[in-house]
Amino acid sequence: MARALSIVTKSYPHTAFLADPGFRAGGHEVELAAVDPIYKAFAPMVRELRYDVSELAVATFLQAREAGAPISLLPVVLSGDFHHHSLTRWPGSPEIAPADLTGKRVGVRAYSQTTGLWVRGILHEEFGVDAKDVTWVTVEEPHVASYAEPPNVERTTGKLLDVLKRGDVVAAVLGPPALDSAQGPLVPIIPDWRAAEEAWGERHATVPINHMLTVRRDLLEAEPGTVSELYQAFSAQIEARKAADAEPGPRVRALRAGVTDELVAGLQTAIDYALQQNVIRTPVTVAELLDDFTRHLA
Known part of the structure; x- marks a missing residue:
């Protein structure tokens, strides 16, 4: 019997199929790893290749690719x-x-957190604030162990919400999990942010990408058919999720499968922001990011 595939993703409507006892890919059963919050799976994936297939933040993937x-x-x-x-x-x-x-001083969970990447890009693009001119106060190290943080990054202790509450920073970058658990409504700093978000989306022709699907290269090379089945299954579920919502918000609009114009625009903007902020130091193209997929599956 083929070994089980180890897969780790957050529980979304479009990933629920992975828990179906009857689901197989290339004859493999699926062994789902329980990791909550999902970002705690990222370091084991990029440092140890702990999973066959893993959800991974875009900034983490860019750094992991640069690190080899x-x-x-x-x-x-x-x-x-x-x-x-x-x-x-x-x-x-x-x-x-x-x-x-x-x-x-501005707080962010980690300098390489993808939400922080997008926020710093917005600050530079729309308000002229350069990432190197802000002190970024962090509570976690990078997922990629070899990444050297810029000199204007500091580490502190405790949860980021507590750092913000006690006034150690004037502002903080907080993603949905932290925002959802905050006591009382935090105050967005960017004025008229809803309109600003839609204007950004029209300008860049995309919704910012946070997490994508990754696979161990050795599995892709050895069993492209297995990975293709997984890819097709994820694609079908994402298309169904989007089709089920008559007026999708940005979190649903962000979901994508396939090399679409929106995906390319999102990845290119992430690359541009990452280079600008020293999240990565080596230029890379979207085609290079997707080269393994193109060679083995496209």
Whole structure:
């Protein structure tokens, strides 16, 4: 009997099929890893290749690829969102404009967190705030162990919400899990953020990508048929999820499968922001990111 495939993803409507006892890919059963929050699976994937197939943040994949990790990217977007609203301050704290963050301390879970990548890109693009002119206060190290953080990155202790609450930073980048668990409504710093998000989307012709699907390169090379079956299954579920929503919000609009114009635009913008912020240091093209997929499956 073929060994079980180890797969780790967050539980989304479009990944529920993985838990079906009857689901097989290339004759393999699926062994789902229980990791919550999902980002705790990223370091074991890029450092140890712990899983055959893994959800992975875009910034983490870019860094892992630069570091030479044998992981292949599949054109499957599992999560994404606009992020103007992710830059917040604590209720009752002094008001501050985005352009005034230069020279200030801003919290982010990790400098290489993908939500932080998007927020820093927005700050530079729309408000002229360069990432190197802000002190980024972090509570976690990078998933890719060899990545050297810029000199304006500091580490502190505790949860990021607590760092923001006690006033160690004037603002913080908080993704959906932290925003959902906050006590009281955090205050977005970017004014009229909903309209700003849609304007960004029209300008870039995409919704920012957060997490995509990756696979161990040795599995892709040895069993392209197995990976193809998985890819087709994810694609079908994503298309069904999008078709079921008559008026999808950005989190549903972000879901994609296949090498579409939106996917290419999202990856290219992520690359541009990552280079600008020293999240990666070596230029790379979207075609190079998807080269393994193109050679073995496309």
